[in-house]
Amino acid sequence: MSTTERIIPDRLRSPLEQRLKSWETLLLLVAIGIFIANSLASPYFLNAWNLSDATFNFTEKAMIAFAMALLIISGEIDLSVASIIALASTAMGAAVQMGVGTPGLVMIGLGVGLLCGAFNGVLVTRLGLPSIVVTIGTMSLFRGISYIVLGDQAFRGYPASFSWFGQGYVWWVISFEFVLFAIIAVIYAVLLHKTNFGRAVYAIGNNATGAMFSGIRVQRVKFILFLLTGLMSGVAAICLTARLGSTRPSIATGWELEIVTMVVLGGVSILGGSGTIVGVVIAAFVMGLVTFGLGLLNVPGIVMSIVIGALLIGVIALPRLWSMWRAR
Amino acid sequence: MLKRLITSREALLVGAIVLLLALISSRFPGFITPANLANVFNDTSPLILLAIGQMIVILTKCIDLSVAANLALTGMVVSMVNVAAPGLPIIVILVIAIGLGTLLGMINGVLVWKLAIPPIVVTLGTMTIFRGIIFVISDGKWVNSHEMSPAFKAFPRTELLGLPVLGWIAILAVIVFTIVMTRTTLGRAFYAAGGNPHAATYAGINVGKTQFWAFTISGALAGLTGYLWVSRFAVSYVDIAGGFELDVVAACVIGGVSIMGGIGTVAGALLGALFLGIIKNALPVVDISPFWQLAISGGAIIVAVALNAQANREKGRIILKRAEQAS
Numbered sequence: 001m002s003t004t005e006r007i008i009p010d011r012l013r014s015p016l017e018q019r020l021k022s023w024e025t026l027l028l029l030v031a032i033g034i035f036i037a038n039s040l041a042s043p044y045f046l047n048a049w050n051l052s053d054a055t056f057n058f059t060e061k062a063m064i065a066f067a068m069a070l071l072i073i074s075g076e077i078d079l080s081v082a083s084i085i086a087l088a089s090t091a092m093g094a095a096v097q098m099g100v101g102t103p104g105l106v107m108i109g110l111g112v113g114l115l116c117g118a119f120n121g122v123l124v125t126r127l128g129l130p131s132i133v134v135t136i137g138t139m140s141l142f143r144g145i146s147y148i149v150l151g152d153q154a155f156r157g158y159p160a161s162f163s164w165f166g167q168g169y170v171w172w173v174i175s176f177e178f179v180l181f182a183i184i185a186v187i188y189a190v191l192l193h194k195t196n197f198g199r200a201v202y203a204i205g206n207n208a209t210g211a212m213f214s215g216i217r218v219q220r221v222k223f224i225l226f227l228l229t230g231l232m233s234g235v236a237a238i239c240l241t242a243r244l245g246s247t248r249p250s251i252a253t254g255w256e257l258e259i260v261t262m263v264v265l266g267g268v269s270i271l272g273g274s275g276t277i278v279g280v281v282i283a284a285f286v287m288g289l290v291t292f293g294l295g296l297l298n299v300p301g302i303v304m305s306i307v308i309g310a311l312l313i314g315v316i317a318l319p320r321l322w323s324m325w326r327a328r
Numbered sequence: 329m330l331k332r333l334i335t336s337r338e339a340l341l342v343g344a345i346v347l348l349l350a351l352i353s354s355r356f357p358g359f360i361t362p363a364n365l366a367n368v369f370n371d372t373s374p375l376i377l378l379a380i381g382q383m384i385v386i387l388t389k390c391i392d393l394s395v396a397a398n399l400a401l402t403g404m405v406v407s408m409v410n411v412a413a414p415g416l417p418i419i420v421i422l423v424i425a426i427g428l429g430t431l432l433g434m435i436n437g438v439l440v441w442k443l444a445i446p447p448i449v450v451t452l453g454t455m456t457i458f459r460g461i462i463f464v465i466s467d468g469k470w471v472n473s474h475e476m477s478p479a480f481k482a483f484p485r486t487e488l489l490g491l492p493v494l495g496w497i498a499i500l501a502v503i504v505f506t507i508v509m510t511r512t513t514l515g516r517a518f519y520a521a522g523g524n525p526h527a528a529t530y531a532g533i534n535v536g537k538t539q540f541w542a543f544t545i546s547g548a549l550a551g552l553t554g555y556l557w558v559s560r561f562a563v564s565y566v567d568i569a570g571g572f573e574l575d576v577v578a579a580c581v582i583g584g585v586s587i588m589g590g591i592g593t594v595a596g597a598l599l600g601a602l603f604l605g606i607i608k609n610a611l612p613v614v615d616i617s618p619f620w621q622l623a624i625s626g627g628a629i630i631v632a633v634a635l636n637a638q639a640n641r642e643k644g645r646i647i648l649k650r651a652e653q654a655s
Contacts, residue, residue, distance in 0.1 A: 077448075123630065123634070127634055127637060128637060129633050129634060129637050130587045130588065130633075132391070132448070132587065133577075133581055133587045133629065133633045134630065134633065136574055136577055136578070136629060137578075137581075137626050137627070137629030137630040137633065138626060138630065139574070139626065140574060140578070140622050140623065140625050140626025140629065141622075141623055141626030141627055141629075141630065142626070143622060143626075144619075144620070144621070144622030144623025144624070144625075144626050144627075145623050147619040147620075147622050147623065148617070148619050148620055148623055150619075151617065151619050249619075257452050257455075257456065260452065261452070261453075264449060270446045270448065270449050271446060300463065300468070302459065302460050302463040302468075302566065303460055303463060303464060304460075305456040305457075305459060305460045306456065306457050306460030306461065306464070308456060309452075309453040309454065309455070309456035309457035309460065310453070310457060312449060312452065312453040312456075313439065313445065313449070313450060313453035313454070313457075316443075316445050316449060317439065317443050317445060320443045320444065320445070321443065
């Protein structure tokens, strides 16, 4: 891996120019482009209910992506998020069989998420293990526990009041999940961009040793980030389980990759140290619009994955190719 | 010297494997008959082949998550070639498999080398792209046993001295790559590029290019395994070996390969793969549901990486062990 050189410019670019040339602006243009292309390609696209359905493609993943963005900015990663969903969903399913009501289910979902996040966090921050290996391990472990509990069975029979978290609408076509997504986005944007904690996250990602010498409790901040990622996985597990109405151990398979893709597409550097929540929000819309638009055109899901994979590599490769070409 | 040998990671792992076998055989003596052990080894061979390639990639501070998708894509291509031209000799099939696998590995390698994109991003992307391409070229259909030619299916199963060809290929790969890693400039470069990239650059090693070769080797082994896999199981479809990349990384981590780069041996990768392979084959014997396997390999990864970290903490990284001993 080559080390990136940081050049300090003589004169800062004007705020407006900086904003126009930012990754987020580019991404927003892409999102608008995809939106227009979709509405031209399919007559069913511009329909309030269809668009509302489309949001379900990304709301649950995006909730986790916000926490993941902070984690990646701090220089760590969590690949076990989809497995946490599976484990939390399994725990809720088991609780339903014992007759636990909706408030209890929510507590269990959040609790399992927090516990899993704490487990990852302890392994990474206390034992000093690399997060990528730890979470590849817990990715197998958490989902493995779901398989042990469920085997080839499924849990069903969630109460109607619980289903509202995944299927309910707050007002007209605005779903509960979409509102939750918007609230969480605002919370994370404030947390990352307006608080000391957020500054600490950037500082750790850019220079963990420097951050430590500036009085930031690096390990504690990282531990909290793992907790938050676990918690958001628990929230997503509640929404997804309520939406599907059943739990299988294979629930949310492969989501960790889509979530990481969403974060990287949103302009967060995979090497840590930079990125914004606005970028992740736009990236969530881009991915949701692409999958939904292709779905309307009857493109199979696996072919969409080619597009997602190419998007992931392309968005990182293109700026680098561009600067290589300009340097010539 | 003797103390070093006994406390080495490989020796510990051999001890763990012997203990595991002893535990199983105390209840089920049939498990450690030579015929069954050969069977277990043969069954673990694909994992061994991929783990060797992955070990080299991890040595250079990278990771290759696309190996299983590479395997599946190559497997699908060779089985479709076989259906289209059943008369094609096996050697041609092998050349196609290794060639295509190498090419796919090179794509990863170029993106990491020339564009300096983080390896995890590159291989996450190519992993999904390769799987998608399988769907596109096969139209989501399966290539089944009856469509494959008998020679195509027979090759990895032909027994020589009680062990099928598949197992012999794994042994051959272990020998070849042990020599490459310990006796060639390229092998040394892999250790140097991962152990200390800056020092390696000043020593005249092109780190990016070394990483490119690591991905190329990993791809070539994945391609070879692709053919062996589809012919052994006599079926090819989009999802074969789904999630297998994690088993491969697990085998490496259990085998003492440091994810930070620079530390690891072919023997370690072999033993890590065998450890997982024995567990996988023993579960049905000791009557534990196969659904336990995922959780057990996840737990094994965490325990192994925790032990590795403890072991490496005091020692630090040593590139030239001999030189240090001599001084």
